[in-house]
Amino acid sequence: VKVVLMCGGIGKRMTPLTKDKSLLQFSGKPLLLHQINCARNAGIDDFIIIANPENIDPIQTLLSSLQNVRISYAVQEKSLGMANALLSTASLIGKEPFILVSSNDLFTSMAYTQLLHEYQNNNFTSYITALRIQEYFPGGYLKVKSNAEIERIIEKPPKGEEPSDLINIVIHLHKEPEILFSYLSTTESTSDDIYEKTLDRMIEDGYKIKAVPYTEPWQAIKYPWHILDTMDYFAQFIKSDISPGARISNKAIIDGNVIIEDKVRVFEGAIIRGPSYIGRNSVIGNGALIRDSSIGNDCVVGYSTEIKHSYIGNGCWFHSNYIGDSVIEDDCSFGAGAITANFRLDETIISSRIDGDRINTGHDKLGAVIGRGCRIGINSSIMPGITIGANSFVGAHINLTHNLETGKMALSKSEYMILPNLWSISENKREDLMKKFKQ
């Protein structure tokens, strides 16, 4: 059984981030490698990767050194959805059973193990991983019979009308690809759900599809703030690992599970609380505090900076900042006193404008999302849920209240009056002040 991993989507919903989702690093490894390893831990070593024209090269480079694994690549020329991706890869997939996986989902290898187990002990046409949920989630619910056979897939039923507590997650084993492809090629839809409609039509026609309940950790990555959730997902598995090549002051504090890579320097008084990750070559300055965060390579987290539950790319510079619940790509730098607000004064859920739509992020703590190569001036304030496009400047002393597009420069309009000043300090005053202090 091979895994077909769909990495071909173009992440408009990840704006303003510029890096391909599959290549984002978590705990020091690109997401795609984590996903490949997840399958391999279940004994699978045969893969088809469906990439897009942008990410095919780096993906091939990334995976080229993997051993004892067979990987074929397909390129989906245009981002036309799952059905299109599958059909254009049909000949590569062939007639053998395969597991279709979306690279937007994170899960443990148990999902594979369960599918394989069911497939070996039953005789259904397809097996669908069904996430068992505790509270309402706007996804595709599975209506199932007592033997777990699926009767229907119901997309986003109103709250209270869910047919079960089982959500469809795209980790699907198809025993007979030819049947699937034949249905796929004859299903029509105006929206992006041809694949799901295909499964429905197969069920209607009597093919048997089984729901395989899954209860381990799961996380989707659609929007930028999901990077923080994904970071948390991988944080569960972080074990303390400090490179012998790192130079860590004995007056620094490393607390909890922290990975510190080669050539990192941690100065006196710095505090790193796990689960956290510090990439190669980065510098954590005096008294800086990092908690529940991932810091990339070549970063400088300077004096008096707190980075709290944030995902920081490579080559970023901070000093005297508070960065909370934020996602910051490579090569950004922050002037002293620049702050990301991560909590609304009214404590309500934070929304964010992505690709023209205002999206409820589901988080009451969320800072900024900043594309690569940005510069943030001193004493600037960035409001919760704001996005800043790549290669943009936020000038000094600005309160950034709206998203800033790629390649823009926001400059302060703030003015001041100039008046004469008749006051002047005397020697006495200086001595007075000093005496007061010395007391």
Place this chain on the structure above:
Amino acid sequence: VKVVLMCGGIGKRMTPLTKDKSLLQFSGKPLLLHQINCARNAGIDDFIIIANPENIDPIQTLLSSLQNVRISYAVQEKSLGMANALLSTASLIGKEPFILVSSNDLFTSMAYTQLLHEYQNNNFTSYITALRIQEYFPGGYLKVKSNAEIERIIEKPPKGEEPSDLINIVIHLHKEPEILFSYLSTTESTSDDIYEKTLDRMIEDGYKIKAVPYTEPWQAIKYPWHILDTMDYFAQFIKSDISPGARISNKAIIDGNVIIEDKVRVFEGAIIRGPSYIGRNSVIGNGALIRDSSIGNDCVVGYSTEIKHSYIGNGCWFHSNYIGDSVIEDDCSFGAGAITANFRLDETIISSRIDGDRINTGHDKLGAVIGRGCRIGINSSIMPGITIGANSFVGAHINLTHNLETGKMALSKSEYMILPNLWSISENKREDLMKKFKQ
């Protein structure tokens, strides 16, 4: 001899604070308890408390568990001054000698001891505690004969025309309540001084009233900044006392006399300088600095925050703030970078607008006075002596230059220009920067 403690005043002058003065905690105990204890230390255990409709219930609850003490309660329906308070309590007071005390004054039990001593060894109608002062103070001065008998009470004489260095403090022993009440009920005045005029009339009619000089610490509480003075008053008596239930990092520094209550957590690098008080369940974060301050229960003083000579209520949150010489009620929180200015650039005495009047606070260091349930946005600046009413928001990045009323929201109008930005970072620049740093 019983003590009649007047707690019935409604503190307009304490705006924007919402909590009754008598219930404010100092060193972990409500002010009223301190005042009761002060009398009990002088051997008095019989009390009449004159409350108002607002504070009568919490006061009764507070005192209900006291043992070996008799307390009667009276409610002054309207805030009509001392004379009214006394007359409406006349039947409760009865005919036995009593000591009248204003809850606006703080003093040591020596004041009671002195009054009782004089009363036992002399035969005056009344005894008035007379604070001996070093420099001019705008109060009621006592003109006295050589045997300390009072000739007249002179309200606020001009500086240089004071008849003595003795100020009238309302800790008055009246041996014959009936005489006092009879005069009280026939004294008329358009202003709030019927009680003082009554004493004058008694003197004119030949009743003998003695001044009893007092030289120990004394403090009045009329305006919000007096809470800082009161905090200092009690700070003199603080002895180090760290609850065994507190968790204090051995990398934190506790210096001087500090009370730390149960379940407090103090993180690495935090510094608490005494005299200070940290209430139950509060968290002092990494590297935070607290000095000469009182922190309530359930507070979080986060990373990189300095709280200097301030009085903080319960449930307040800070991180990356400077809070100096400020009074902050319960449930307020401060965004990172929000700062209270506590010193004018021209170093002059700070004034504050209270209930419509601009009051000279007498302090050259004074920060903000903030009512309960306020939220202060990131990078906000609050000018010296400013008050903020309860349940108000100060938006991010605001320079608050005027008082903010209760239930208001101050939002930034600050604007910025958006221009194209042609700059972009190159790999080389990143390496250059890194090399510079690593040198």
Place this chain on the structure above:
Amino acid sequence: VKVVLMCGGIGKRMTPLTKDKSLLQFSGKPLLLHQINCARNAGIDDFIIIANPENIDPIQTLLSSLQNVRISYAVQEKSLGMANALLSTASLIGKEPFILVSSNDLFTSMAYTQLLHEYQNNNFTSYITALRIQEYFPGGYLKVKSNAEIERIIEKPPKGEEPSDLINIVIHLHKEPEILFSYLSTTESTSDDIYEKTLDRMIEDGYKIKAVPYTEPWQAIKYPWHILDTMDYFAQFIKSDISPGARISNKAIIDGNVIIEDKVRVFEGAIIRGPSYIGRNSVIGNGALIRDSSIGNDCVVGYSTEIKHSYIGNGCWFHSNYIGDSVIEDDCSFGAGAITANFRLDETIISSRIDGDRINTGHDKLGAVIGRGCRIGINSSIMPGITIGANSFVGAHINLTHNLETGKMALSKSEYMILPNLWSISENKREDLMKKFKQ
């Protein structure tokens, strides 16, 4: 051989600094003393100081206690350049050989040693110290023959057309003062180069002048930012020296070569990285970070302040600031959160407007230059290369984008809206927040 040290220039180009350059302290000693010592280390102890009416008194006071040295003083009444300075001192200089030195230059005693050596072993009329440079510098280039005899001095040739890699530095030995004075008195020029033209005329007339190459450290002091370069120059020679009268917490960190003077206090968690200098009586607060800087006497560097590569005068106060690459004269103080930006977002070289001209500072890191007795309000931002005149106020929360003249007050115009706020905090919310934190 005596040294004639020209200290008579009035430093318009040092605006807004008010202190005479020669009296500025480096490593605890005035610049002039360093310069005198430099000559004495080469065995010279005969000096003529050309001062101006402003600095003659403090200079005489300063040097009065020097032993085993002969110093004569001349006053240049008006700032009319080198030729004027020399001619007005001609009688004092007399007929013996002398070395002319500008107090604007810093160099090691090797420059003197070399000149004296050449003078003893050759027979040229004058000897000119010639700085051997690595890259283009806008100065006076020396065209020399193979025997180092100077053919011509070429002022600021275009880049690529330099006649040599030798720059004229005013450390000149003149064997025959009378010849020099006679030429000086007959040279005319409309610009400030009479002295250089004089040398050219002497060469034309057949007098032989030799270039004496110098390759040791050299630094000019013309503009305020050169004070930082000068600080770096002297920093090379700093050796660790901590006064026994200093009180330094054993929880503070002193790293590298640091001079700490008498009565300095360094609190817990403070970090001082060398090369740095801390003047008498100064206080370095908890967790403050000082690196590559010079701090004067009577300063307070409070909690959470970073001072990086800056020159700070006496009696300055900081708390919760970032001060980078800045020059700050005596008696300035900074409110919490005030920050000097020291790096442009576009990373280009910083320019500064001095005495009406925009000057390229040659530095990509430069903060503010602030005259004595200034006050900077809380949360203010000061842009790179900005100068602030003496006795000026920068109000709270200002983004200072232009130079501020002497004796001015810049006040915020920032406004805000006031709206009703219907939100209020509940007990539940407080407990929720606390629970979240405690997890």
